[in-house]
Every structure is written in C-alpha cells, then in structure tokens.
Amino acid sequence: MPGDVILCVCGGGSGAHALAGLAVQKGVEVRVLTLFEDEAKKWNRVLQKEELTVIINENNRPPREVKAKPKMVTKDPEEAIPECDVIIFTVPASVHEIYFKAIAKHIGKRTLIVGLPGQAGFEFQCRDILGEKASLISIMSFETLPWECRLREFGKHVEIMGTKMYLSGSLIRGKSVTKPPLMTLQKFLGAQPMLRQSKHFLETIIMCYSFVHPVIFYGKWKDWDGKAVTEAPLFYHGIDEATAELLQKCSDECMAVAAAILEAAPTKANLSDVKDIHHWYMENYKNEITEADNLFHSITTNKAYEGLTHPMTESSVGVAPDFSSKYLTEDIPMGMVVFRGLAEVMEVPVPYTDMVIEWCQEKMGKEYLVGGKLTGKDIQSTRCPQRYGFTTLDAILTGEKST
Template sequence: MPGSIVLCVCGGGSGAHALAGLATQKGVEVRILTLFEDEAKKWNRVLQKEELTVVINENNRPPREVTSKPKMVTKDPEEAIPESDVIIFTVPASVHEIYFKAIAEHVGKRTLIVGLPGQAGFEFQCRDLLGEKASLISMMSFESLPWECRVKEFGKRVEIFGTKMYLSGSLIRGKSVTKPPLMTLQKFLGFQPILRQSKHFLETIIMSYSFVHPVIFYGKWKDWDGKAVAEAPLFYHGIDEATAELLQKCSDECTAVASAILEAAPTKANMSDVKDIHHWYMENYKNEIAETGDLFHSITTNKAYEGLTHPMTESSGGMKPDFNTRYLTEDIPMGMVVFRGLADVLGVPVPITDMIIEWGQEKMGKEYLVGGKLNGKDIEFTRCPQKYGFSTLDAILTGEKST
C-alpha cells in the first residue's frame, strides 16, 4: 500500500536514521520530527544534496545498501504530526516527555503511537500527558530497538551491524479504529525482526530487562579505586561470571513479579510470555552467539556485541567511567525504578534490584530509593506507576488513577 501510510519518526539519532531510511524505501511517507538544537536544519542541508543510505550487515552475507529520501525533516510538530497515521519515538526515554508535550495537541484520534523502544512506564506517561486522547489512540511499546546501529554521517549514512530475530511489543488498543498495528510496523522494518505482540503491556515492562546495563556497569566498577585506566574496557564481552550471576538474579526477580501479577489477576494479565534472560538471548541472537551453554557465554560470544566498550570520559592519565551515561541515567529511573514500583505494588521483594538502584543513584547523585521505599527526592523524574497515581494493580491495569 505505497503512499497510504504517513509515518512520523521522532528523533535524530541512529535509530531514527535507520527507521526513516528503511520505511521510506518501502514507499511510506516519512516525516522526521527532531526537537533538539539544529538537527532538523542540519539534516535538511544534507538531504538537499544527498539521499539517506542504510548499510545493512546480515549474517554470513556481504553488506547491502538501501537508499531513499524522507519527505520531511522538521522541528515543528504542527508540520510533522497532523495526518500522521503512526508516530514512532526513537529517542531516549528520558526525553519522551518533551516529545509527548510537543505533539499532544496535534495527535489525531486514530493515531498509533509507538515507543521503539518504549521502555518501562511508556504507557503510564502516555496516558498522563495525552489525557482524554489516550483512550482513543492506540499505543505500542517495544522492548528494544530492532537493530544495533550507528550513524556514520549525520543525515546521510547509518550502518546496521546486527538485527534481532524477534522483537516483542505490547499493544493497548484505543477506542478509535486504526490500521492493523503489527502488520503496519512490520511493513516499515521488512522481514526481520519478526514482530510479536506480547500478551499484556506489563510483560513488556518486565521484559525490558532494564537492569542489564546497570548491572554490567556495577560489575565492572563497584570496586574501582578512582584511578584512570589506559583504555575503555569491553562492555558486554568484558563481563565476568559474577556479573552474569547478578544478571540472572535480576531476571529471577522479574519472573517472580510476573508470577505475582498472574496470581493476583489471572484473567486480566497474561504473563505467559515472560522469559528467563538466558532464554531471551538464545531466541533473539540465535545466529550471533557462538556458545549458548549458559548466560555468561551467550553474552560474551555474541557477535553483535563485538568491540562495544564502556562509556568513558577522558581524564589526565587515561580514561574514567562515565557515570552520566544513559546506561545509568536512563535505565535506572526509566527502567529499574519503574519495575521496582511494580514490585512494590505486588509486595514482591527484589533485593538485587534494590542493590543496583542504590549503587547507581549514588554514582549519579540522585535519590530514588530511600530506606527501602520509593520516596526519594528524584522520584518525580522517573516513570514509576506511583508517580502517575497508579498505586494498585487495578489502577495499573485500567489506567484509572487510585483514589
């Protein structure tokens, strides 16, 4: 159905470049909305002379290139949003609020709004900031980007290094009729990843696995002596077995919360797709992992992670870990704290999650968890359900704030 879908891609990073290039090449009208600095102006200057090229690396095949030209790049929501059938956020969760506020008055009632990834709490924030429109539009939230990708030349060239086999996303269908959500999104991406709809949106919150980056950061730097190091250590491929064990324990806590939800609301919240993290790696990176025997080797032999290093800052004498990386500043308040809020509602203890949050908040100079309770001064900057007035499981499921 070339020309029949209008897609607005929110963002100007690697994911926005890849999505815009792939969808435009498939005959979709693509508009790009980027609100930051002069990205729109810079991108438009490039597109006046060049097309956007997506370089796709596929397993055991030579790289191939897809070239196309999006219809519009703008920083004005009034230009980009009206008549858009689908709006996809490819920006970090920490700036979703800025985009929601910018687009709210222009969103049509038949629109599909997608977080790619949405990360934990996407639905809570959408409901809060769109108000009455939230009951009309449909919303989807995916667990991650479909690819590992990097911009090579802004506005001109982006490279996809690895594509996931499968990608799961939740759907809350609004009252107004929309195009088939999953089929529409699959058209944008092509044959891979194969998109799956989770049984319930709480599954996606749990399976965002927002603990992965913070745990790996903790495992590497918890005993750091403060001295600069000569070079940035490998991130995923540099983990030790103790870190892999912590990742497994966090996964076990996720499974425990999912079981508690199912027990409390067996007919309202199907949690049957919640997977152990090792199972998740095996399924999503089946063709990339050399040794699949355990979680440690599934991460350290994953070819999609080759060469990826810890975020660092330059320092006299070498490099130091960057504790302001999004691996902490986004994944903790927009991920782990949201999960912690869900666990709190269910009354499920999550001691390893607590330990990682407490370590991370100290490194960032933030305060979310105090004395085992989510009452720190920075809780307002998170997306935990309690912030939006959802303090019971029934309120979380219905979207009606607790009284």
C-alpha cells in the same frame, strides 16, 4: 504498502534516519520531527541537494543501497503531526516527555504511537500526558531498535550493520479504529525483523531486563578505589561469575513479580511468556553464543558483544568509569525504577534490585529509593507508575489513576 499511510518519525539520530529511509521505499509518506537544536534545518539543507542513502548489510549478501527523501523534516509539531496515522519515537527515553508534550494536542484519535524502543514506563508516560486521548489511540512499545545502525553523515548517509531476527513489542489497543498495528509496522520495516506481539504490555516492561547494564557496572566498579586505570575493560565479556549470579538473582526477582501479577489478575494480565534472562539470551542470541550451558558463558561467549568496553572518561592519568553513561542515566530511571514500582505495588520484596539501585543512585548523585520506598526527591524524573498516580494493580492495568 498503501500510499495513504502517513508516518511521523520523531528523532534525528541513526534510528530515525534508517526508519525514514526504509519507510519511504515502502511507499509511505514520511515526515520527520526533530526538536533538537537545528537538526531539521541541517537535514533540509542536505535534502535540497541529494537524497538520504541507507546502506543495508545482510548476512551472506553484498550490501545493498536504498535512496529516499522524506516528505518533510521539521521542528514544528503543528506541521508534522496532524493527519499522521503512525508516530514512531526513535529518540532516547530521557527525551520522550519533551516530544509527548510537544505533539500531544496535535495527535488524532485514530493514531498509533510507537516507542522504538519505548523502554519501561513508555505507556505510563503516554497515558499521563495524553489524558483522555490515550484511551482512544493505540500504544506500542518495542524492546530495542530493529537494527544496529550508524549515522555516517547527518541527513545523507546511514548504515545498517545488522538486523535482528525477531523483535517483541506490546500493544495497548485504543477504542478508536486504527490500521492493523503490527502489520502496518511490519510493512514499514520489511521482512526482518519479524515482529512479535507480547500477550501484555507489562511483559515488555519486565522482560526489558533493564538491570543488565547497571548490574555489570556494579559488578566491575563496586570495589573501585577511585584511581584511574590504563584502559577501558571489556563490558560484557569482562564480567565475572559473581556478576552473572547477580544478574540471575535480579532476573529471578522479575519472575517473582510477574508471577504475583499473574496470580492477582490471571484474566487481565497474561504474563505466562515471561522468561528468565538465561532463556532469553539463548532464544535471542542462539546463533551468536558458542557456550550456552549457563548465563555466565551465554554472555561471555556471545560474539555480538566482542570488543565492547565500559563507557569511560579520560584524564591525563588514564580513564575512569563514566557514571553519567546512558547505561545508568536511562536504565535506572527509565528501567529498574519502573520495575521496582511494579514490585512495590505487588508488595514483592526485591532485595537485589534494591541493592543495585541504591549503589547506582549514589554514583549518579540521585535519590529514588529511600528506606525501601520509592519516595526519593528524584522520582519525578523517572517513569515508575507511582510518579503518575498509578499506585494499584488495577490503575496500572487500566490507566485510570488511583484515587
């Protein structure tokens, strides 16, 4: 990797630690920007005494250890951002706006900005906050983190439990010349996961399948009587066939919106690779699923999901579902509502999506959908295209706001 590449990792969690450590080992100048409380000060105290250790677990191989020291860890955007070639967000989508606003004026016109993961609406938010500069930079958004990782000791020790085989992301290429985006990121990460570029950024929004967690919540708790239960039920492996059917119906609605966009703009929005959720599971978890004959079995026999339970709150009488979990607080405003915005622009009815959003927003104490329209009082906390003034397909595709 050329030594002249400067990377800023935004965040202070497990993903930021893992990415910073791996990229330093590739000869990259790594700067870490964390705006949360005193994380920068805490991390710097550790780095004065020792390097960051990344433990990497790989299939059928003994764990290997990487030691690295970022060039800087800071909470000051003016210190971290100037001259950066690549800026990668490894923070929850709910705080992306805070980071965008903090770094906006310091971003150079040849910069590549990456959401890892970006989650639905990342591009809309970036274009809105950066304004004209957004047409110059390049924007990438990936569906998930590249690894399953755990932060064992802040600033000191992170463990990569597993690495995905493939990772898909979208690219909106800016007018200014940048280093080859996908190749640059691949060199940061190493051989795996193998990065793939989707044909269009809307493919990543539609195929993030942000309805999965909310639908599983709905399926388990829609008839709940409000009484505490003795233990947290299994999340994925605890679904019933009715929940699997609802997941498939929401997936069918995603396919219908993709088809409508493709029909309306066949040369501008190639969504021909959009797959239904069952096919997506079979492709991404083919080595983990023992029965793939239908969606229900593809989820309930997926070894990657073993032991995972519903997020719960504890009390003296037992446990109850946690409706403040990120499975709802992120996947609804930064996921399902974004997709719902596309459906509204395309005038494609999505009754099952609506049903789940309406149930979840009531549990969350929020209001997004009102009378079948995205006009609720909490729309400004979402990343749906309507929030940013992208209310036509042309505006969504070009980033030029509707007039």
